[in-house]
Structure formats: C-alpha cells, structure tokens
Amino acid sequence: MSKIDTPKSKSVFSKTGFVSLVTGLVATGALMAGSAQAVTLKMATDSGAKGSPAGNTLENWAELIEKNSAGDIDVKVFYQNELGSQNEVFDLHVAGDVDVMLNWPMTSYDKRIGVIYTPYMTLSWDEALKAYSPGGWVNNMLGGIYSDIGLKFFGPWPEGFNGVATRGKYATSIAEAEGLKVRTMTVFPAPQTMQALGYQTAAIDWGEVYTSLQTGVVDGEAGNVIYWDYEYFRDLLDYYVRSKHFFMTGVLSMNQDSFDELTEAQQKVVADAANEVMMTQFKAAKEQDQHYVAEAEKAGMKYFELTDEQIKEFARAAREKVWPLMDQEIGSEIMDTIRANATPL
DSSP states (O other), X not given: OOGGGOHHHHHHSOHHHHHHHHHHHHHHHHHHHHHHHOEEEEEEESSOOTTSHHHHHHHHHHHHHHHHTTTSEEEEEEOTTSSOOHHHHHHHHHHTSSOEEEEOOOSSSOGGGGGGGOTTSOOSHHHXXXXXXXXXXXXXXXXXXXXXXXXXXXXXXXXXXXXXXXSSOXXXXXXXXXTOEEEEOSSTTHHHHHHHTTOEEEEOOGGGHHHHHHTTSOSEEEEEOHHHHHHHHTTTOOEEEEOOOSEEEEEEEEEHHHHHTSOHHHHHHHHHHHHHHHHHHHHHHHHHHHHHHHHHHHTTOEEEEOOHHHHHHHHHXXXXXXXXXXXXXXXXXXXXXXXXXXXXX
C-alpha cells in the first residue's frame, strides 16, 4: 500500500498544518512577486576607463540607482573597450543589449546626431552651458533626435571646448595647419571640419589612436578636450592648441524599451540619478578642464589658448565650408535653428 493510502498519513494534515501551509505559500508568493520587479541594468561608456572622469560618473550613476531603488535595481558597469569599440557599444545600446550609457554619440543610425558636432556653434563656456542645459536650444534638439532612434535622452555630460594635440609642429592658423595630418572621430562632420581648418585627416576609432600616433600614421589627435590627450598620449604629443571647433559633451541615455520595462518608481530613480550626475558635471566641467591643462603643462606639453581673431578665422572657414554640408546631411530645419542661435562672428 502506498503512503498516500495510509489513514495515518491523512490525519497528519490537520487544520493547523493547513493554515501554516497556506501562510507559507502566500509569503513565498509575495517574495516571488517582489523579486519579479527587481531588474539588472547593463551600464557602459564607450570612452573612459575606471578612475577617469567618465568612469567615475558611471560609478556614481550606478551607485545612486542601486541606493535609491533600495536594491531593487542592480547595475553592472562596463568601461571603454570592455564591450567593443565606440561604434559597437553604441550599436549594443540602440539594440537594447546595453541598457544605460554615457556615450559620445555615433551618427550611423541618424546623421542628425551630428548636430552635437556642429563646428563653432558656441564660443564661450557661458553660451555653451546655457545651450546644452535642460531647456536649452541644443538640449531640446538632441532629445528629439535620440527619441527617434529608440533612446531615452536624459541630458548632456559636458567636458568643454576641444583642440588639436600634435607632435613636432603645431598650428594656430589655417596656413600653419598645412602638412599636418590629424586623427578625427569617425563621425560626420569631424573630418570635414578639420579639413576646413587646413589639416589633412584620418578618421580613426578611439581604440586605435595610440598605435596610429606611435607608428606615425597621424601627427596628432583632433577630437578631444585636453584630458584625453594628456591622459593617454602625453608621451607622444608635444603641443595642444585649443581650437574650440567643437564643444565636447557626452550624452546620458537609456534604451527606450529598457526604460519602458521599468516600473514608474524605477524609471524615476534612474532619471533622477542621471540628472544628479549631469548637474554635478555642469558645475565641475570648467574647473576639471583647467586642472588637466595645468597637469599637461607640468608633464611638458605646450598649451596654446587662441585669441578671438584666431578663433574667428577658424570659425568662419568651418561655417562657410561645413555648415552647407550639414544642411544636406541633417536638414535645413535643424541648421536654421543653429544659425538663429549660434554665436555671432
């Protein structure tokens, strides 16, 4: 006879036991329901190692999310090159394999993203921060463009005005740039901008820049604020000229599908944390940039801040040659907004 047929076995299932069983099942169900709401987010940056300003922002963002969600959201952080090249990681972000990102946007999905790389839109810190801050005219344009490619735009992560770092020779005018070949970002209109300023160019992914400089493929690097050239290439480069052709900023964003899968409370935690690290960077960016100017000079790099007239020479050339190309690539409606708001020359 099987155990289930034994009278004694049936009597063990008393009323008290039944209540205990039901109570246990309810508690287990509640725990399962609670755990069903917990999520893991994959967070990455395409530029910035652990301990860099970008890397520190990623860590702070992740910590704020985990803390303010009371452990309901777990965040896995990945730094530059850990998930691939700049283009590859942005691909993963659009596809939803990277949920949250601090990115320097690629234009392969929508050339309008190139609006962030419009040369000489603004010429001063005050103008740039106003344009890129929440409610600013550049900020508003970027939000709509990111939405169209399936990304939730939280806001910019400003670094400052970029320049050209070179070896052996430097240029403070279009004429002096002749014969210098520099690395540019692999996005439109970065090569076109440097060509307008008199340089020869090679569009090279960030992960290959050191080797390209070391082997003489290029004479310099023309895509970044001084931090990156100091931190990664100070043993190879001698000069840094603050040409101000782009106001460099990363973007804090989230895959829209990943965002939509969160509860309202979880969405608020992620968005509030993004806003906090963004505003921290807005306050710190200028001082941070000046700190690395001083560090670069201490390391032996010669730094040049251009005069207003030198900047205007570059700006006129870039606006004359590059802005019409941008009309074709990103549309006259966006460019008309830029023309209406850009710093007068």
